[in-house]
Amino acid sequence: MIQKDVVIIGGGAAGFFAAINISEQKPNLKVTLLERGKEGLAKVKVSGGGRCNVTHAEFIPQDLIQNYPRGEKELLGPFHQFMTGDTIEWFANRGVELKIEDDGRMFPVSNSSQTIIDCFLNEADKYGVEVLYNHAVKNIERTKDAFKIETSQGEFLAEKILVATGSNPKIWNLLERLGHSIAQPVPSLFTFNIIDERINDIPGVVAKNVEVKVLGTNLWSEGPLLITHWGLSAPSILKLSAFGALELAERNYKFEIEINFIKMTFKDCLDTLKALKQDLAKKTVFKSTQYDIPKRLWHKLVLASNMTMETRWADLNKLQLETLASQLTQAVFQVDGKSTFKEEFVTAGGVNLKEINFKTFESRIVKHLYFAGEVLNIDAVTGGFNFQNAWTGAYIAAKSILNSE
Numbered sequence: 538m539i540q541k542d543v544v545i546i547g548g549g550a551a552g553f554f555a556a557i558n559i560s561e562q563k564p565n566l567k568v569t570l571l572e573r574g575k576e577g578l579a580k581v582k583v584s585g586g587g588r589c590n591v592t593h594a595e596f597i598p599q600d601l602i603q604n605y606p607r608g609e610k611e612l613l614g615p616f617h618q619f620m621t622g623d624t625i626e627w628f629a630n631r632g633v634e635l636k637i638e639d640d641g642r643m644f645p646v647s648n649s650s651q652t653i654i655d656c657f658l659n660e661a662d663k664y665g666v667e668v669l670y671n672h673a674v675k676n677i678e679r680t681k682d683a684f685k686i687e688t689s690q691g692e693f694l695a696e697k698i699l700v701a702t703g704s705n706p707k708i709w710n711l712l713e714r715l716g717h718s719i720a721q722p723v724p725s726l727f728t729f730n731i732i733d734e735r736i737n738d739i740p741g742v743v744a745k746n747v748e749v750k751v752l753g754t755n756l757w758s759e760g761p762l763l764i765t766h767w768g769l770s771a772p773s774i775l776k777l778s779a780f781g782a783l784e785l786a787e788r789n790y791k792f793e794i795e796i797n798f799i800k801m802t803f804k805d806c807l808d809t810l811k812a813l814k815q816d817l818a819k820k821t822v823f824k825s826t827q828y829d830i831p832k833r834l835w836h837k838l839v840l841a842s843n844m845t846m847e848t849r850w851a852d853l854n855k856l857q858l859e860t861l862a863s864q865l866t867q868a869v870f871q872v873d874g875k876s877t878f879k880e881e882f883v884t885a886g887g888v889n890l891k892e893i894n895f896k897t898f899e900s901r902i903v904k905h906l907y908f909a910g911e912v913l914n915i916d917a918v919t920g921g922f923n924f925q926n927a928w929t930g931a932y933i934a935a936k937s938i939l940n941s942e
Contacts (some may be wrong), residue, residue: 541567544695547702548572551910551927553657558935560664573673589650592624593921594637604922606780608915611895619932677711699907704884716902720914722886723786727778730874731768739833740766748797756781779918782885790875796868799828807862818851838864887914897937907934
């Protein structure tokens with residue numbers, strides 16, 4: 538059995554970040570990182586379409602926590618310890634410059650996730666972190682003064698362990714045996730599958746700013762909306778999927794949404810349409826795109842309002858005007874299923890947050906057992922927020938491991 542000071546389980550973002558921060562402060566500590574795959578940092582590699590969405594340009598803790606459907610309350614304190622600015626500085630000190638895009642997402646200037654991976658691998662090597670691949674953890678046992686970790690390639694003894702395995706049901710089972718409880722996992726961050734003539738054949742169309750509600754619930758969001766080959770996506774939908782993860786799972790991903798494409802009330806929209814009926818009398822409705830709606834979407838909504846391509850504004854009757862106003866401000870779509878958003882596999886669920894001390898990220902149940910990242914019941918909307926949670930938790934856990942007796 539191999540004796541270590543600290544064993545970190547999970548070679549992803551949080552695992553590497555913690556290992557580097559521990560070893561940099563105390564190079565004499567024997568720190569071993571166990572990764573079940575043949576290489577680590579898989580999520581880092583595919584994040585942001587291969588560019589790695591490192592964090593988000595949100596610098597006020599109270600505003601940052603609004604992006605976490607689960608973990609909002611718990612992360613406020615930790616974000617006062619280590620936050621976006623600290624992340625930017627950490628990478629800058631290691632030669633990795635980040636840039637801010639228009640939507641607030643932050644990427645390496647190189648536009649390549651390999652920059653982040655190389656940084657981690659170089660730093661781990663520089664400070665003597667032992668990284669062992671193909672080491673799947675089979676069992677974790679708490680002995681009197683150490684942890685016994687059984688892997689597919691041997692056993693380790695460690696005084697302290699940090700679990701950073703993301704959404705891994707096998708590890709969750711092992712943690713349950715140690716006394717922790719697990720919030721059952723459901724998918725978060727997914728797109729909506731919808732078959733509807735109004736969005737058929739126009740993939741790639743983006744409505745810049747819409748409101749979306751899930752009917753029969755209090756769930757709503759706003760933001761850009763993207764029409765895809767299979768339904769709807771983009772931030773307005775992804776926010777709904779994250780904040781509604783539990784409720785939408787209970788509905789088996791079958792529910793109705795209402796979309797306001799122009800963020801106007803039905804009445805105000807109807808009034809402006811009546812005015813357009815006078816002003817554009819001789820023109821066809823089909824060719825007179827209004828409200829800054831994409832032309833192809835306008836065409837679909839007009840045809841769905843009991844009109845043809847030749848219908849003129851002057852000829853609109855009361856019902857047609859009301860139907861068009863309804864399509865623009867309260868269009869109802871039937872959702873039937875979900876699809877994964879790109880490569881962003883995010884899960885709601887994990888170790889119960891009441892069982893964690895968020896000043897240290899140590900277990901309240903098992904001394905010297907620490908956590909970081911999505912192994913906890915914390916998840917965020919898209920945009921770099923899940924990584925920021927990983928950096929913050931890993932940094933604080935590393936600091937706590939170094940300071941604990």
